[in-house]
Amino acid sequence: MISILSGGTGTPKLLQGMVQVLKPEDITVIVNTVENDYFSGVYVAPDVDTVIYTLAEIINEDTWYGVKDDSFITHDRLKEIGCPETLRIGDRDRALKIQKTILMENKTLSQAIDIQRKELGIETLIIPMSDQGSHINIITDAGEMEFHEFLVENQGKPEVFDINYQKVDPAPGVIDSIENSDMVVIGPSNPITSIGPIISTYGVRKALKNAYVVAVSPIVGNQPVSGPAAKFMEANGHEVSSLGVAGIYQDFLDKFIIDLEDENYQEEIEKLISDVMLTETIMRNMTDKINLARCILGENV
Amino acid sequence: MISILSGGTGTPKLLQGMVQVLKPEDITVIVNTVENDYFSGVYVAPDVDTVIYTLAEIINEDTWYGVKDDSFITHDRLKEIGCPETLRIGDRDRALKIQKTILMENKTLSQAIDIQRKELGIETLIIPMSDQGSHINIITDAGEMEFHEFLVENQGKPEVFDINYQKVDPAPGVIDSIENSDMVVIGPSNPITSIGPIISTYGVRKALKNAYVVAVSPIVGNQPVSGPAAKFMEANGHEVSSLGVAGIYQDFLDKFIIDLEDENYQEEIEKLISDVMLTETIMRNMTDKINLARCILGENV
Numbered sequence: 268m269i270s271i272l273s274g275g276t277g278t279p280k281l282l283q284g285m286v287q288v289l290k291p292e293d294i295t296v297i298v299n300t301v302e303n304d305y306f307s308g309v310y311v312a313p314d315v316d317t318v319i320y321t322l323a324e325i326i327n328e329d330t331w332y333g334v335k336d337d338s339f340i341t342h343d344r345l346k347e348i349g350c351p352e353t354l355r356i357g358d359r360d361r362a363l364k365i366q367k368t369i370l371m372e373n374k375t376l377s378q379a380i381d382i383q384r385k386e387l388g389i390e391t392l393i394i395p396m397s398d399q400g401s402h403i404n405i406i407t408d409a410g411e412m413e414f415h416e417f418l419v420e421n422q423g424k425p426e427v428f429d430i431n432y433q434k435v436d437p438a439p440g441v442i443d444s445i446e447n448s449d450m451v452v453i454g455p456s457n458p459i460t461s462i463g464p465i466i467s468t469y470g471v472r473k474a475l476k477n478a479y480v481v482a483v484s485p486i487v488g489n490q491p492v493s494g495p496a497a498k499f500m501e502a503n504g505h506e507v508s509s510l511g512v513a514g515i516y517q518d519f520l521d522k523f524i525i526d527l528e529d530e531n532y533q534e535e536i537e538k539l540i541s542d543v544m545l546t547e548t549i550m551r552n553m554t555d556k557i558n559l560a561r562c563i564l565g566e567n568v
Numbered sequence: 569m570i571s572i573l574s575g576g577t578g579t580p581k582l583l584q585g586m587v588q589v590l591k592p593e594d595i596t597v598i599v600n601t602v603e604n605d606y607f608s609g610v611y612v613a614p615d616v617d618t619v620i621y622t623l624a625e626i627i628n629e630d631t632w633y634g635v636k637d638d639s640f641i642t643h644d645r646l647k648e649i650g651c652p653e654t655l656r657i658g659d660r661d662r663a664l665k666i667q668k669t670i671l672m673e674n675k676t677l678s679q680a681i682d683i684q685r686k687e688l689g690i691e692t693l694i695i696p697m698s699d700q701g702s703h704i705n706i707i708t709d710a711g712e713m714e715f716h717e718f719l720v721e722n723q724g725k726p727e728v729f730d731i732n733y734q735k736v737d738p739a740p741g742v743i744d745s746i747e748n749s750d751m752v753v754i755g756p757s758n759p760i761t762s763i764g765p766i767i768s769t770y771g772v773r774k775a776l777k778n779a780y781v782v783a784v785s786p787i788v789g790n791q792p793v794s795g796p797a798a799k800f801m802e803a804n805g806h807e808v809s810s811l812g813v814a815g816i817y818q819d820f821l822d823k824f825i826i827d828l829e830d831e832n833y834q835e836e837i838e839k840l841i842s843d844v845m846l847t848e849t850i851m852r853n854m855t856d857k858i859n860l861a862r863c864i865l866g867e868n869v
Contacts, residue, residue: 308609308669340639344663349687350670358659362645368609369651386650 269564270295270448274461275314276331276493277485277550278454279321281563282391284556285452286322288564291390295444296322299456300376300395301403301432301464302414307345307352309364310371314461315380315395316363323387325359331493334359353419377438394444396465399435403460406430414460423495427502430459437468445474452563453482455492455548458515459499475519481563482516483548484509487526492549508532513539524548524563570865571596571749575762576615577632577794578786578851579755580622582864583692585857586753587623589865592691596745597623600757601677601696602704602733602765603715608646608653610665611672615762616681616696617664624688626660632794635660654720678739695745697766700736704761707731715761724796728803731760738769746775753864754783756793756849759816760800776820782864783817784849785810788827793850809833814840825849825864 269289273279273296285294296318303312313332320326320334327335337357345352356364363383370379375398384393403414407425417423445451456462466472489507491497497507505511509525513536516523522542525532526549536543550556570590574580574597586595597619604613614633621627621635628636638658646653657665664684671680676699685694704715708726718724746752757763767773790808792798798808806812810826814837817824823843826833827850837844851857 308666338639338641338659340641340659341663341666344660345666348663348667348684350663350667358639358641359645361662362642362649362651365609365642365646366649366651383649 268293268295268448269450269452270297270444271452271454272297272299272456272462272465273314273318273454274299274456274494275317276456276461277483278456278461279317279326279331280550280556281452281454281483281559282318282321283553284550284558284560286391287553287557288560291322292392295392295394295440295448297394297396297441297444297465299461299464300397301401301460303376303400304402304413304415305368306354306415307356308368309356309361310368311354311356311364312367312376312380312395315376315393316360318393319363319380319384319387319389322384322389322391322393325387333357334363353415375438377440392440392444394440395438396441396468396471397435398438401433401435401464403430403432403464418495423498427498429502430499432464432467434467434469437470441468442470442474445471445478448478450564451475451478451480453480453516453520455483455485457485457491457494457496457499458505458512459496459503461494463515472519478519479521480516480519481522481524482512482520483559483563484512484523484525484529486512487528487548510535510539516540524559569594569596569749570751570753571598571745572753572755573598573600573757573763573766574615574619574755575600575757575795576618577757577762578784579757579762580618580627580632581851581857582753582755582784582860583619583622584854585851585859585861587692588854588858589861592623593693596693596695596741596749598695598697598742598745598766600762600765601698602702602761604677604701605703605714605716606669607655607716608657609669610657610662611669612655612657612665613668613677613681613696616677616694617661619694620664620681620685620688620690621661623685623690623692623694626688634658635664654716676739678741693741693745695741696739697742697769697772698736699739702734702736702765704731704733704765719796724799728799730803731800733765733768735768735770738771742769743771743775746772746779749779751865752776752779752781754781754817754821756784756786758786758792758795758797758800759806759813760797760804762795764816773820779820780822781817781820782823782825783813783821784860784864785813785824785826785830787813788829788849811836817841825860 299314406429409425517539600615707730710726811833818840
């Protein structure tokens with residue numbers, strides 16, 4: 268039994284490998300929810316949806332957002348009639364979002380996700396970090412803004428001075444899942460805006476300290492593998508490197524997996540985390556994903 | 569300047585003729601809203617949408633509901649994932665409904681409709697009968713039910729004992745439009761569930777009594793031209809015929825247009841309404857629609 272903390276970009280790729288190596292039902296994925304919000308009248312849980320679509324094998328692997336081979340008829344029509352959408356929601360993707368919105372009229376997010384993953388034949392348990400809403404507040408040279416405002420409307424361009432978000436209560440099962448896992452895996456997701464919110468959820472940091480925790484660095488060299496992690500790490504005073512990530516996770520991390528390219532950081536990281544392993548962390552294909560999953564689980568690749 | 573009271577089936581056909589005969593901006597359409605409700609997370613105003621789509625020349629003329637040549641990707645996907653929609657909403661149709669839903673977060677229905685009709689290039693003013701929500705309650709041999717429950721889920725099959733709906737306040741402009749029109753036209757729509765709610769709106773019946781009102785019978789012989797009018801008329805104690813309709817409208821109607829087939833009713837109807845005209849009321853094509861519009865307006869066809 269393992270738990271995996273996930274954001275919406277790097278970790279879903281790892282999940283594709285994990286479900287090949289472990290029984291899907293022996294995995295629980297705890298997903299960041301801090302960016303969830305209503306757009307175009309539907310509830311959008313970006314990271315949760317990416318995890319659901321990944322495990323349902325319908326994810327668009329070009330963008331790691333939305334459903335593969337989707338059409339955009341409603342989205343395009345909304346633009347034509349003067350009501351453009353902030354997010355590009357496909358027609359099949361919209362159906363899942365409508366379903367979640369309807370379910371949430373009288374259910375929690377946790378319950379809605381559980382209904383959806385069963386409907387899609389997913390055996391892996393998917394738990395949102397919280398059933399409470401919360402937002403990231405980004406302080407930039409262009410003013411204060413929310414996450415999608417920064418990333419989509421401003422294309423991640425403003426200089427970032429600070430990031431903060433409310434602490435919320437964990438969803439049912441989050442703490443239990445961490446406490447009862449043989450291993451907790453922190454996937455290669457953004458440590459500030461994806462993993463950070465999960466860790467800040469009440470009780471999670473304490474539970475992680477008592478668990479065996481393995482993390483994969485989302486930074487290779489001085490560049491995140493994907494997404495806007497660099498600006499956020501710098502704004503929070505962390506070096507943009509696997510060493511910087513080690514600094515963020517050091518108080519609860521038991522084992523840190525860094526890329527072969529980062530051998531030069533190994534010695535410094537070992538001062539923070541006793542067990543450091545070097546391997547190929549870039550996942551270009553299914554073999555890479557399975558190999559990284561095996562490496563995390565301590566199996567010989 | 570004329571006002572036309574409209575439901576969602578017969579009257580929109582007449583509107584297609586009217587905008588050929590009169591300047592579109594000289595027409596105000598006052599539309600039934602009693603069946604409006606939220607479905608699949610979007611606000612659905614069935615009769616309003618049919619009027620908008622008709623005047624925007626995008627109506628599906630096979631069903632008089634939704635957008636022509638639409639696709640149903642989201643609708644079909646919702647069914648696949650165990651969340652079937654009560655109403656069959658197309659992808660392009662859904663965009664308009666999403667827009668209205670978003671607009672109504674901080675605007676009235678009247679304001680939302682006015683923005684949409686301008687966006688779609690419609691010069692004819694479209695006013696909902698009310699900005700307040702209201703529902704039809706249908707008492708049947710299968711229990712009490714709402715309109716869509718009766719018509720869609722139960723396919724209009726139960727025996728109807730009675731129909732009622734709340735009286736609501738008219739939307740801004742409804743009374744003014746009736747008072748300032750040279751003629752008020754009651755289109756060939758269901759007199760109980762489409763025109764009835766408009767007439768029952770506070771102040772409308774009084775305004776109609778002071779106006780010059782022309783109605784077109786929605787019944788030819790003993791059958792409604794379209795829709796479920798027959799059961800509702802019977803349940804309310806009216807004969808299913810143009811004579812029955814005349815009885816419903818008699819206290820404010822100045823001129824009644826019935827079908828050539830209904831000559832046998834003419835004498836009886838003339839006891840209720842002084843001015844009765846016989847013409848071809850079935851609108852099979854644009855020529856029929858224009859001819860009926862001209863006949864209503866008193867022009868020689």
